[in-house]
Amino acid sequence: MxxxxxxxxxxxxxxxxxxxxxxxxxxxxxxxxxxxxGFLMPIGSMLFRSVENPQITDILPRTVVALADWDADSNELPSEAVYTALVSDLRIAIEERTAMTMARRMNYEMAGFTTMVRRASRPLRRLDDDATGPFRELMIEAHDDWGDVATWRALKAYSSPYTVGYYLSAVDYTMVSGEIEPLPDNRSIHLMLFWRTAWMSGLICFLTLLLGYPVAFLLANVKERYANLLLIMVLLPFWTSLLVRTSAWKVLLQEQGVINQLLVWIGLVADDNRLAMINNKFGVIVAMTHILLPFMILPLYSVMKTVPPSYVRAAKSLGANDWTAFWRVYFPQSVPGIGAGAILVFIMAVGYYITPELVGGPSGMFISNRIAHQWNVSGNWGLVGALGTILLVAVLVLYWVYDKIVGIDNVKLG
Structure with missing residues (x-):
């Protein structure tokens, strides 16, 4: 056209x-x-590592195949063929220096496995290339646990290339016996840390709201020049390093610190009975409340600033006293700010690491500190991925609940 x-x-x-x-x-x-x-790939990697379990199948392929025919419910040891496959795999792994990788993986589930592999390595190195066995007595002589049915049950339970074992460990369960069962009390720590992290984060959130609401109210209702000065004071902590702020609280709260010295000086506390305010839950709550307080004040202030003062004046003109006007008229309009500040503070508190590490001690440790320990010290990346995924899911569920509540409130207001 x-x-x-x-x-x-x-x-x-x-x-x-x-x-x-x-x-x-x-x-x-x-x-x-x-x-x-920066976000999707690390999260995807974390999710994959939480179920990835290639160490056993890659390093002991013949043993895994031979164990498939062994009845783990029986109390009998595997056949000589399984031991022969194990020796064959271990000799190759020792030569390629991958045996300890497999041993460390199993050691996460069954303490002492690295010792078993290390002791078995010595006689295996001395074997002739054409040695044909028998190998059961050789392995049991190297370490008694090679003659324990529990060892083989654990190997078979974790012989799959993908596993839920890390998630079970993250909630203090195990399947080393072939069945899912709780860990002994002396090894159960994660559920306690999850619970401690949740309730302490909730308490910190409540304290920041208790302290932050009056400050935000003052910021929103004073004259502009005073509000700007107060806002600068609120924002001042953001210009100071988190590490510096946490260290300052460590100096203030320790037994020979400023607060204890002041209490001793005015006679409220005896010199030989100073208050223990550091390396415990109290120190974590105080320091984190101070650090996270601006994150509660700013959302509250942004919402309160939009509330017309004429609403409260109208309520008073109709006979309401100051408290009734505030509670029935002003407070409901500030609830979105409370919700936004609360979810922001709670989510940040759940993932905090530096402050509990510096001022918390054993009784103030969060789940984030356990994750860091597994990453830096134990190198158990699978458990790190599982713990991180559980935290991620919990935060997403919390945000979903918040979104539903806010959506319902918006519908009602509309």
């Missing part, structure tokens, strides 16, 4: 729209790449 028919104009418009879309895509491409590389 010619130009008057409109076809060339349509094509030119389509090209112009494509160019606009391409330009828009190029503008957001750096942000998209940052989100993918």
């Amino acid at each position: 010619d130009a008057r028919g409109g076809e060339p104009l349509k094509r030119s418009l389509a090209r112009a729209l494509r160019r606009q879309k391409i330009r828009a895509l190029l503008l957001i491409a750096p942000l998209l790449a940052f989100i993918v590389l």
Whole structure:
């Protein structure tokens, strides 16, 4: 068609729209790449590591195949063929220096496995290349646990390339016997840490609300020049390093610190009976409440600033006293700020690491400190992934509940 028919104009418009879309895509491409590389890929890696279990199948392939025919419910040891497969796999693993990788994986589930593999390595190195066995007595002589049915049950239970074992360990369960069962009390720590993290984070959230609400109310209702000065004071902690703020509380709260010295000086506390305010839950609550307080004040202030003062004046003109006007008129309109500040403070508190590490001690340790220990000391990345995934799911559920509540409130207000 010619130009008057409109076809060339349509094509030119389509090209112009494509160019606009391409330009828009190029503008957001750096942000998209940052989100993918900085957030989605690490989270995906964490999720994969929480179920990945290649060490046993990759390093002991013959043993895994031989164990498939062994009845784990029986009280009899595996056959000589299983021991032969184990010796064959271990000799290759020792030569390739991968035996301890498998041993460390099993040691997460069954203490002493690295010792078993290390002791078995010595006689296996001395074996002739054409040695044909028998190997059962050789392995049991190297370490008695090679003659324990529980060892083979654990090997078979964790011989799959993918496992839920890390998630079971994250909630203080195990399947070393082939059945899912709770860990002994002396090894059960994660559920206690999850509970401690939740209730302490909730308490910190409540304290920040208790302290932050009057401050936000004052900021929203004083004159502009005073409000700006107060706002600068609220924001001042953001300009100071988190490590410095935490260390300052450590100096203040220790037994020879400023607060104890002051209490001794005025006679409220005896010199030989100073208050224990550090390396415990109290120190964590005080320090984290101070650090997270601005994150409660700012959402409250942003919501309170939008509440028209005329509403409260109208309530008073109709006969309400100050308390009734505040509680029935002003407070309900500030609830969205309370919700936003509460979820922000709680989520941040759940994942805090530095403050509990410096001022918490054993009784003030959070689940984040346990995750860091497993990462840095034990190297148990699978358990780290499982613990992190549980925290991620809990936060997402919490945000979903908050979104539902806020959505319902918005519908009611509408």
